[in-house]
Structure formats: structure tokens, C-alpha cells
Amino acid sequence: MKSASGMNNVVMLVAAPLVIYAVLAIATGVIPGIELSRTPATPGVVPLSAQAARGREVYVGEGCSYCHTQQVRPLKEDLVFGRPSVAGDYVYDTPELLGSERNGPDLSDIGDRQPSEVWQYIHLYEPRAVVSESIMPSYRWLFRIKPHADPGDVVVPVPPPYSPPHGVVVATAKARDLVAYLKSLRQVPLRPAAGTSPAAAASPGVRAAPGGGGR
Amino acid sequence: MAASDASERAAERDEDRRLFVAYTISATLWLLLTTAVGLLLSFKFPYPDLATSPYLSFGRLRPIHTNGTFYGFASVALTGIAFYVVARASGRPLWAPKLAWAALWCFNIAALAGSVTLDLGINNGDQEYREWVWWVTLFFLAALVLSLIALVGTVARRAESDIYISNWYLCGAYIFTIILGITAILPWYQHGLGQVAVQGFYMHNAVGMWFTFLALGTLYYALPKLLNRPIYSYALGVLGFWTNLVFYPVIGAHHFEFSPLPWWFQTLAIVFSVGMLVPVVAGTANFALTIRGRWERVRRSYALPFLVVGVAYYFLGSSQGTVEALRSLQAVWHLTNFTVGHSHATMYGFITFVAWGGIYGLLPRVTGKEPNLLAAGLHFWLALLGVTLYVGSLSVGGTLQGLDWLHGDPFIASVEAASPFWVARAVGGSMMFVAHLCFAYNVYWMTLGRRAVHAATPAAAGAQPAR
Structure with a gap:
């Protein structure tokens, strides 16, 4: 049948x-x-420190990469974020955090672009205290408000009107780890060597960039 | 013997009905929960200090919204339809319905455990649409395997000699997604940039090899059934099936254009993205030619308009995806909110509307209970206008973001430029959520409600007494 x-x-x-x-x-x-x-590492790219690796877990757990990319494209408009990313930059990045959306700026080189720890702490506690038009969430649960700072505490100088009425804002271990991770995000400079250096990997993109919106 | 056969047959039909009802109710509850989450997310753009608890924060709720709508709502709704369609198109009741019940439990355990773990900040590395940790994903994969066995068992025992085209699409969806899920979940071969390649493959195939096949399978059954005429061309359906299968897997890398993935790999993805016009045009033309000349029937039905919108958004969303993949346009639109608009055009305008059309068109046939027509009309118009406002506003806002970047403005200028469009998106999202409340109200009346409007003529539901 x-x-x-x-x-x-x-x-x-x-x-x-x-x-x-x-x-x-x-x-x-x-x-x-x-x-x-199996991509080989870009010379100078090293694994994260233990603290920065813990900070990366906080970054992943809080979903930072839904709004912040870690990929600088070989396009003129991306050069404010650093040099174009190359394959060897990501050797130690598992899980990968390239991201798909930029509601906030790219963070590939944020450790160089914003090296101030104090700025990072204030920004995480209340983004609008440093960038008034920011739409980033405030991550207050990464901080504690204590009546007095104890020895060894990282006190965050939150400016009014965002500072708490009483006591001081102290960074928790998670906040310190996260800031250590952000500070570790620094692109290594590429050697201008010819041949099979990682710089060659970016060249097709750079060549295509004028057709792709650069001028 | 004959009497016991008849009562057995009736019991089997009753089991099919209860399955369809349970799947639809389960999917509806997840729709309400996860789109409430989506609505809250949309209001966080204009009001970033709204609900600042870690459990209600943007970064944790976003994957709950995406995974919950994908795997808690749409997958369950379309699986309920798939069981009904495959059984009817095979002329037999569903084989081994116990497997289907077990699958429903697995779907729900996965969606619940996945949402709870994500809210606690436990995830699979922000990998879009596979954020659930591995043991949660295993429950989902188990649901797919159980469903596939029940579906294939039903086809194997079919009364007809032919296997109708919708059964190819529906069974195929589970086969593809089981393979896809296994490649996604195994961690040992994907590190660094390798994981980027797998992610591009995964995230795109999770949509196009799963939801697209489920929705097309639903359309190939429901559209001719509700229009009371055969599909325009069986051959176009076959062409669409095989070209979608062969072209689709390659195109995932277009999510990572201008990334350090090999340039030729990105180019290949773009070429096949253009190739996707073949199955998309084949499918759309087939559906449009099936509908042609039957607009009076569409007008008088509360189910068919949903399917018609689904077909329209299938074409719009898919051809938009092809255009978007071209490098010159990706340079402007990539990483902007334009992409978010695109994903709602496809997952909502196409997939969700087809699921609703399938439920409105087929569920009353087995329960004998019809929805409230006013609520169905409100559902349709609020959802259609809402999603169109949503997609339209993010398309404009996303374009402005991309142009601001291109002009070298400070980054915050792109945030300010998109702000009014985020407000419009929240308005569209609110309309969509109210539409979901109307749908839930109607699901109640089509299932648990005591009122049976046309209990005597369940076959008239959906297509209405047009004769």
C-alpha cells in the first residue's frame, strides 16, 4: 500500500x-x-589574573555583553574604540563576549581608554553620576553602604545627589573583581611585521572598509 | 469488537484533544510571563532606574525574555500544533501520546529551571539563545527527542499512502534542532574565536531550522484546511524544504560581519543569505497563490488573518534579513537596534502570528469551543499594530544610531538619537502585551470555559460557516 x-x-x-x-x-x-x-595568540596576549577571571564571571553573570561588544571592526567609525580586533586577541576568551549590540560603547580596550578605578566604581554604582544621559543600569548590589569605612575597604566617592544620606559606599569583592577585569581589557599593540603575523589577518577587512562605509 | 474499537478510537481522539489543550495553555502562560518581562525591559530604556533589583536587572532579564519566548512559548505552542497536524495529516491519532505528555513536562522543567538560573546570574556565557546551562538544555533536548519519536511513530502508522508536505517540515524541525542542540551544548571543541563561529552557526539555525520549519509546516496544513482548497503547488513546498535545508546552515556567520572570523567565511554567509531568497519566495508565492481569490473567506475568519500576517512578515522579515546581510548595509546597521527590530519582525510577525493562526484555526475543531470574537479582533489588531510600531521605530532608531557612529559623533549622541524611538517601541510593546491578555482570555474560552458556542459543528470553527 x-x-x-x-x-x-x-x-x-x-x-x-x-x-x-x-x-x-x-x-x-x-x-x-x-x-x-586553534588560532595562535597575538603576541602579548596573556591569560587573565585570577581576580580578573572572577571579574569576568561577574561580567557574564550580569549580562554586560548584551549592551557592550568586545570587537573593534575594521571600519573608520570603530577606531575610537581601539585598533581593529584580530583573531589572536580571543585565544583566552571562553566564553566569547564579542556581543551583538552596542547600547553602550565597545569595551575591547576600556582598560586603556578609561584607566581610572574611581571612575569605574562610581559609574557602576550610578552611571548617571558621571554620564548624565547614560541608560546603563546601576549595579548597586555590587556595593555596600556602611556607617564607617573599615581598614582595607575600597570607599567609592559617589558625588551628590547620588551619594547615600548616611554612611559610605564600599565596593564588594565582586565589584573589585569586575573593575580588575575592566582594567585588564587592553588591546596589545600589533607589530607591523609582514607575512603571517596576526596583523595580516585584519588586512582584508581594512581593505574592504572603504566600500563598507568608511571614507 | 467493533464497539470497543469505536470507544478506543474516541478515547484516542480525546487524548489528542487534551494534549492540544494542555500545550496551548502551557504556551500561553509562558507567553504572558516572558512578554511581561520583555515589556519591563522596554521601559528600562527610557527609565533606567526602574526596578533596580538584581533579579529585575536588564542583563539577567534579557535572556529570560529571549529564551522564554523561544523555548517556553513558541516551541511549546508550535509543538502542540505539530502533534495535531501530523496526526490529522496521517489520518491516525497521535502514536504513544505518553511521550508527548512527558515532552510537555520536559519543556516546562527546562523553561522554569532556565528562567530561575538566569535570574540568579547563572548562564552559559551570554551566548545568545543558548544561555541556559547544559543540564537545563538537556531537558529541552529530551522534549525534542520524545516529540520526534511520537511524530515519526504517527507518520509510520499513517492511513494515507503519501506523507503530506507539512509532516516533512514538522518532523524535520525536530531532527535539525536535536543535531543543532548537541553541537551547541558540547563544550570541548569551541574556545575563543572557535566559539564565535559556533555561536553564529547556532543562533541563526535555532531560528531558521527550528521555528521556520515549524511555522511553515503549520502553514502548509492550516492554510489549505481553513481556506478549504488544496495548496497551490506541492512542488514549491518541496523546493522550499530542500533549499532551506541546504542554504540555511552556512549563513550564521553574517551575525559576525567585520569580526575577526575568516573573511571568506563571512562572504560565504552573505552569498547564502542571498540564496535564501529562493525558499522564501517559493514559500511566500505558494501561500499567496493559495489565498488568492479567497479574501472573502479570510475576512470572515478570525484565524486566517493571523496566518496572512504571518505569511506577509515571513516575506518581509526574511528578505530584510537578506538585505541586512550585505556588507555595505551591515556597516550601518550591525550592532544597532535595527537587529532587534528584525528579530521581532521574524519571531513575532512571522512565527508567533502563525502559531496564533494555527491555534485559533485548529483548536476549536477539537474542543468545540469558540473564542470571543471581540477579543480575537482586539488581539489581532493590537498585536499587528503593536509589532509594526515596534519594528518600525527600532528600524528608524537603529538607522540613526548607525549613522551617528558613521559621522563620528560621541557615543552618547547615538543613545540620545535613539531615545524617542525606544519610547515608541515601549508603546508598541504595551499594545502587544495587551493583545496577549486578549489571547489568554480566548484560550480560556477555547479550552476550559464552559460555554460551547458551536459545540455541534466544531468543524465550522476557524473558517466559520462560509457555506
Whole structure:
């Protein structure tokens, strides 16, 4: 009764999509994943310190990368954020945090662009205290308000009207870790060497940039 | 023997009905919860100091909204429809309904555990649409495997000799997504930039190999059924199936254009993004030619308008995706809110409208209970106008963001430029949420409500007594 061939065969219904998609998934997802995981590090890129690595976990847990990218594109408009990112910059970045949306600025080189710890603490406690038009959430749960600072406390000089009416704002360990991570986000300079240096990896993008919106 | 056969058959039909009802109610509860979350998120743009608790913060709620709408609402709603469609198109009741019940539990455990862990700041590294940690994802994958077995078992025992095209799309969706889920969840081969490549592959395929196939399968069944005429071209449906399958997996890297991923890999993704016009045009034309000349029937139905909007947004959203992938335009739109508008055009305008059309069109046939027509009308217009305002405002606001960056303005200028459009988006989002309340009200009347308007003629539901 049942037609045994082609699209009226239940074995084909399962086997054909299964085999074709498995092959495509391996070819276009898994193999690029394996190959690019072997990318050599850009000279000068080193693993994070233990504290910065803990800070990165805070960054991930709070979902910072939904609004902040960590990828500088080889486009003129991105150069305010640093030099174009290259493949070797991401060797120690698992999970990757390139991001897909810039409701806030790119942070690839924020450690160089905003080296002030005090600024970072105030900004995390109340972004609008330093950038009045900012729409970033305030991360007050990363701080504690204490009547007096104890020895060793990192006191955050929050300006009025954002400072608490009584007591002092003290950074928790999570805030200190997070700021250590932000300070660690510094792009290493690329050596202008020719040949197979990581700089070569960025060159196709740089060449294409004029067609892609740069002038 | 004959008498017991008949009562067995009736019991099986009853089981199918209870499954459809349970899946729809479960999906509706997740729709309300996760779009309430989305609504709160939209108001955080104009009011960043709104609800500053860590458990209500933007960074934790955003993945709850995306994963919850994807896997708690849309996946469950469309799976409920898939069980009904595959059983009917096979001429048999669903095989092994116990598996379908177990799948419903797994879907809900995953959505609940996923939402709770994300709210505690526990996630799989901000990897969009796979933020759930691995053991949560395993529950979701288990739901897919259980569903697939029930679906394929039903097709294997079909009364017809042919396998209708909708069953190819619907069964295919589960096969693809099980493979996709396994590649996404295995951590050992993806590090650094390698994970970026896998992420591009995953996030795009999770939409186009899962929701697109489920929604197209629903359309291929519901549209001809409600219009009471055969699909215009079976061959176009077959063409769409195979071209979507072959073209789609390659295009994920277009989410990372201008990134350090190999340049040729990005170019390949763009080429295949253009190739996607083939299945999109094939599908849209097929549906449009099936609808042609039956507008009177569409006008008199409360279900068909949802499907028509779904077809329109399928074409608009997908062709927008192709255009957006071109490098010259990505240079302006990439990383802006334009992308957020695009994802709502497709996941909401296309996928969600098709799910609603499927539920309104098919559920009353098994429960014999019709929705409130005023609420259905309010649902339709508020959702359509709301999502159109949402997509329109973010398209304009996102373009302004991109142009501000291009002009080299200070970053905060792009925030200020987008601000009025974020307010418009919140207005659109509010309309969408009110539409969901109307839908929930109607789900109640189509399932648990005591009123049975046309209990005697359930077949008239959806297409209404046009004869």
C-alpha cells in the first residue's frame, strides 16, 4: 500500500534530513569551531589574573555583553574604540563576549581608554553620576553602604545627589573583581611585521572598509 | 469488537484533544510571563532606574525574555500544533501520546529551571539563545527527542499512502534542532574565536531550522484546511524544504560581519543569505497563490488573518534579513537596534502570528469551543499594530544610531538619537502585551470555559460557516 520511494517513505523522512543536516552542521559549525579554536595568540596576549577571571564571571553573570561588544571592526567609525580586533586577541576568551549590540560603547580596550578605578566604581554604582544621559543600569548590589569605612575597604566617592544620606559606599569583592577585569581589557599593540603575523589577518577587512562605509 | 474499537478510537481522539489543550495553555502562560518581562525591559530604556533589583536587572532579564519566548512559548505552542497536524495529516491519532505528555513536562522543567538560573546570574556565557546551562538544555533536548519519536511513530502508522508536505517540515524541525542542540551544548571543541563561529552557526539555525520549519509546516496544513482548497503547488513546498535545508546552515556567520572570523567565511554567509531568497519566495508565492481569490473567506475568519500576517512578515522579515546581510548595509546597521527590530519582525510577525493562526484555526475543531470574537479582533489588531510600531521605530532608531557612529559623533549622541524611538517601541510593546491578555482570555474560552458556542459543528470553527 505505502509507496516506498522518495518523499512518501518514512525512513527517508528521517534519514535524509538527518544525514544532510548532520553533514552541514559538521562542515559549517563544528569544523570551523575546531579550526578557529586553534588560532595562535597575538603576541602579548596573556591569560587573565585570577581576580580578573572572577571579574569576568561577574561580567557574564550580569549580562554586560548584551549592551557592550568586545570587537573593534575594521571600519573608520570603530577606531575610537581601539585598533581593529584580530583573531589572536580571543585565544583566552571562553566564553566569547564579542556581543551583538552596542547600547553602550565597545569595551575591547576600556582598560586603556578609561584607566581610572574611581571612575569605574562610581559609574557602576550610578552611571548617571558621571554620564548624565547614560541608560546603563546601576549595579548597586555590587556595593555596600556602611556607617564607617573599615581598614582595607575600597570607599567609592559617589558625588551628590547620588551619594547615600548616611554612611559610605564600599565596593564588594565582586565589584573589585569586575573593575580588575575592566582594567585588564587592553588591546596589545600589533607589530607591523609582514607575512603571517596576526596583523595580516585584519588586512582584508581594512581593505574592504572603504566600500563598507568608511571614507 | 467493533464497539470497543469505536470507544478506543474516541478515547484516542480525546487524548489528542487534551494534549492540544494542555500545550496551548502551557504556551500561553509562558507567553504572558516572558512578554511581561520583555515589556519591563522596554521601559528600562527610557527609565533606567526602574526596578533596580538584581533579579529585575536588564542583563539577567534579557535572556529570560529571549529564551522564554523561544523555548517556553513558541516551541511549546508550535509543538502542540505539530502533534495535531501530523496526526490529522496521517489520518491516525497521535502514536504513544505518553511521550508527548512527558515532552510537555520536559519543556516546562527546562523553561522554569532556565528562567530561575538566569535570574540568579547563572548562564552559559551570554551566548545568545543558548544561555541556559547544559543540564537545563538537556531537558529541552529530551522534549525534542520524545516529540520526534511520537511524530515519526504517527507518520509510520499513517492511513494515507503519501506523507503530506507539512509532516516533512514538522518532523524535520525536530531532527535539525536535536543535531543543532548537541553541537551547541558540547563544550570541548569551541574556545575563543572557535566559539564565535559556533555561536553564529547556532543562533541563526535555532531560528531558521527550528521555528521556520515549524511555522511553515503549520502553514502548509492550516492554510489549505481553513481556506478549504488544496495548496497551490506541492512542488514549491518541496523546493522550499530542500533549499532551506541546504542554504540555511552556512549563513550564521553574517551575525559576525567585520569580526575577526575568516573573511571568506563571512562572504560565504552573505552569498547564502542571498540564496535564501529562493525558499522564501517559493514559500511566500505558494501561500499567496493559495489565498488568492479567497479574501472573502479570510475576512470572515478570525484565524486566517493571523496566518496572512504571518505569511506577509515571513516575506518581509526574511528578505530584510537578506538585505541586512550585505556588507555595505551591515556597516550601518550591525550592532544597532535595527537587529532587534528584525528579530521581532521574524519571531513575532512571522512565527508567533502563525502559531496564533494555527491555534485559533485548529483548536476549536477539537474542543468545540469558540473564542470571543471581540477579543480575537482586539488581539489581532493590537498585536499587528503593536509589532509594526515596534519594528518600525527600532528600524528608524537603529538607522540613526548607525549613522551617528558613521559621522563620528560621541557615543552618547547615538543613545540620545535613539531615545524617542525606544519610547515608541515601549508603546508598541504595551499594545502587544495587551493583545496577549486578549489571547489568554480566548484560550480560556477555547479550552476550559464552559460555554460551547458551536459545540455541534466544531468543524465550522476557524473558517466559520462560509457555506
